[in-house]
Amino acid sequence: MIDIQKLALRLEGLQTINTICKILNVKTSSAYEYISLLKKWGYSKEIRRTSTNKRIYAIRRTPIIRSKFIPEEYSEIPRIKQGLFEIINENSPIKLVPSFEYKVQREERLTIEEALVEAIKTKKFRVILSSLALFNKIENWKRLYYFAKINNLKNVIGALYDLTRLFIRVKRMDSRLRIFLLKDIKIHRSIIPGIKSPDFEDIQKLWNVDIPFRKDDMLKLKWNT
């Protein structure tokens, strides 16, 4: 039984198949097997190829949480739980310097859908603008609806979705979800209290939401994508 963690520690850093063979003193076929195992457990990632088309692998000492193959018995391996700003910076062209530390102290990781809603709750201009890019990474619309519902932000999500898709590519929203979101337009909401844009009146009227972003702000998001 191979100890994956010890293997990762021994091979930590950038490696090719040849370097792995030298370090572990094994044949290339065995080296390929080890790389495959490390990839499966989230310790390795192919980052580029050399000029002679050989692969370079980046091997870490701790696994990346998003590998769905890490089983529960390895739960004692420290997992890096991405906070709000890590998720936004990974997925958005507009990068953020965290204004506060977002610590996830629970079993489940912070999902894209929850991160989007949490970003809107910060009521900070640049954080919300940057998080609009997450509409292109939504994995589960039902989950987005759930978080929007419990935070009373249904019409806000709808308004921001309609706004974002005018400028950048976004995933297609489920038509039934749109119907459910439109049921929440009776209560007027302000995304950032005191700030209302003179642009996008039609979207603001439809969803009964004050949008803080002007056309120039949205174009920044578009040009950086």
Place this chain on the structure above:
Amino acid sequence: MKKENKIEKIDLVNQEELFKLISNTLKQQVECFAIGGTAMMYQKIKDVTKDIDLVFNTKEDKEIFKNAIKELGYKEARPETVYGRKIINPPEVFVSSGPERFDLFVNEVIDFYLSESMKQRCVQLIDYGILKIKIVNLSDILIMKCATLREGDRVDGKIILDIYRDKIDWGQILNELEVQESLGKKAFQNFSSFLEEIEEKQGADIPQEFKNKLKNKIRKIKDKK
């Protein structure tokens, strides 16, 4: 037979486990702000605390939290027994057989408000799942320490002033005291008395420039009246 003096305090690890348990017990999402000793523990200024001070945005949120901790065996206690006297805007106090005690407030913390500016300045957000706790910043912790007459709060004030002097934003404190005055609180007077006390009894060193500005503000307020 003499009774042994038990040190009834909770440390960070146990507190985090407690919050995870409460999060699993809560029926609805709740967000609150940690002040006092709890906030100091999260910022690694203190190792243990006697009470867990939490401030909620609404009464509904406090009720939801209350019901969860009641389910875990906490019982309501009289604030006078804890604070030693009758106080304005007392918290709801909950105790159990363990060392910790909950002091629950809604926006108003005895002589101060948890203002919008304080909420925006929070330095951490700890995500326990259904329960999310925001940690107020150091300068705001210092301001709120003057709300009670407890010796422990004076000692905490001295610790903050001695060890974390460089992290205190005196300008921000002055601005926040103005905000508190505008909300109807005797912020300048209370804070000035608090600083005088810790200077005399605890030997804390307070910048002369700040003391002068504080005195000028108090004089202006008295002249207006």
